[in-house]
Amino acid sequence: MKPFDVYPINPINIVKASGSTVWDAEGNAYLDLYGGHAVISIGHTHPHYVKRITDQLNRIGFYSNSVEIPIQRELARLLGEVSGKMDYDLFLCNSGAEANENALKLASFYNKRRKVIAFSKSFHGRTSLAVAATDNPNIVAPVNETENVIFLPFNDEKALQDAFGTYGDEISAVIIESIQGVGGIREASIPFLQLIRSLCNQYNAVFIADEVQCGYGRTGLFYAQDYSGVEADIYTMAKGMGNGFPIGAISISPKFKAVHGSLGTTFGGNHLACAAALAVLEVIRQDNLMENALQVGQYLIDELKKIDDIVEVRGRGLMIGIELPASLAHVKKDLLLKDRIFTGEAKPNVIRLLPALNITKQHADQFLSALQQQLKAVTVL
Numbered sequence: 001m002k003p004f005d006v007y008p009i010n011p012i013n014i015v016k017a018s019g020s021t022v023w024d025a026e027g028n029a030y031l032d033l034y035g036g037h038a039v040i041s042i043g044h045t046h047p048h049y050v051k052r053i054t055d056q057l058n059r060i061g062f063y064s065n066s067v068e069i070p071i072q073r074e075l076a077r078l079l080g081e082v083s084g085k086m087d088y089d090l091f092l093c094n095s096g097a098e099a100n101e102n103a104l105k106l107a108s109f110y111n112k113r114r115k116v117i118a119f120s121k122s123f124h125g126r127t128s129l130a131v132a133a134t135d136n137p138n139i140v141a142p143v144n145e146t147e148n149v150i151f152l153p154f155n156d157e158k159a160l161q162d163a164f165g166t167y168g169d170e171i172s173a174v175i176i177e178s179i180q181g182v183g184g185i186r187e188a189s190i191p192f193l194q195l196i197r198s199l200c201n202q203y204n205a206v207f208i209a210d211e212v213q214c215g216y217g218r219t220g221l222f223y224a225q226d227y228s229g230v231e232a233d234i235y236t237m238a239k240g241m242g243n244g245f246p247i248g249a250i251s252i253s254p255k256f257k258a259v260h261g262s263l264g265t266t267f268g269g270n271h272l273a274c275a276a277a278l279a280v281l282e283v284i285r286q287d288n289l290m291e292n293a294l295q296v297g298q299y300l301i302d303e304l305k306k307i308d309d310i311v312e313v314r315g316r317g318l319m320i321g322i323e324l325p326a327s328l329a330h331v332k333k334d335l336l337l338k339d340r341i342f343t344g345e346a347k348p349n350v351i352r353l354l355p356a357l358n359i360t361k362q363h364a365d366q367f368l369s370a371l372q373q374q375l376k377a378v379t380v381l
């Protein structure tokens with residue numbers, strides 16, 4: 001047997017990691033500004049994280065949701081505090097797709113409707129309804145195809161108003177990433193988010209904020225969407241939540257009433273996952289990581305905006321998109337292979353920075369000077 005070959009991979013075997021540095025099997029060090037796709041939120045092998053998980057594992061790692069799991073309550077309390085949503089409830093699962101799947105399902109249970117509004121360039125995951133609400137036909141299998149999802153252009157207020165005018169009482173939910181990740185770091189306008197809120201109120205539809213990538217402190221606010229002042233009915237989260245330990249969740253407004261058996265999962269909310277998630281929130285709070293994300297992120301954005309060869313710099317905090325001209329599309333690979341710096345990408349020419357929230361200004365400077373060197377090397381050629 002061998003792994004099913006679905007991932008295009010870089011020929012690098014990472015064997016060790018600490019903070020924002022990872023080492024390959026030959027002992028080469030790399031700067032990690034990708035965080036394994038926005039997952040490493042408090043840095044690799046953070047001592048508090050390692051200790052909390054180890055201590056938990058030595059007591060009990062897993063038992064199912066058929067018994068009391070007090071650490072779930074502890075996590076819910078702290079998440080409520082840090083996110084500023086004390087009156088919301090927490091449902092725990094295992095991944096981002098599963099979080100969105102559960103959010104869409106809960107919305108449909110709530111208003112007994114079927115239709116979902118999603119937007120161009122959205123990415124919500126690969127499970128059945130999450131992928132149906134994802135704007136990429138290449139990853140939608142025939143069995144996932146459904147007429148229940150209506151795609152509208154991102155930030156198009158008229159199209160949104162028209163869709164509610166046409167489908168009104170059939171619309172169960174609107175799902176949106178306030179800053180699209182896979183879509184290339186594109187931000188929803190505040191009037192657009194306000195319009196979603198008011199139409200959802202008017203038609204009793206559910207506003208779902210997909211915070212799987214943009215959330216969890218990355219932009220300097222706990223939920224990215226907080227920049228708009230618009231509150232969602234359900235927030236979905238995963239990536240940064242466990243710093244690599246698989247965990248996802250939905251934060252649920254008090255207007256939803258829980259019904260036994262309506263949602264459920266075997267692994268979701270197990271002791272070990274909760275210990276990992278608690279360690280992450282404790283570090284975020286104790287070390288002021290949202291403030292750091294804001295400051296170092298703003299520094300990066302300001303410096304990147306001064307570089308002529310860049311077409312556009314987008315994003316907030318440590319969720320940054322650097323759009324390059326097509327002729328410089330190879331720079332991301334050069335940064336990895338020549339400068340040993342991991343970054344992310346969004347097709348076709350956007351470098352995505354999704355580092356740990358505790359990177360330093362020195363890390364930022366290391367990246368900025370490597371990027372400038374690479375751009376200069378190309379210009380000279």
Ligand SMILES: Cc1ncc(COP(=O)(O)O)c(C=O)c1O
Pocket residue numbers: 095096097098100123124125126177181182210211212213214238239
């Ligand atoms: C915005 C968004 N939603 C959902 C997902 C799916 O998360 P997962 O891969 O954990 O299922 C992703 C993953 O990249 C994402 O970026």
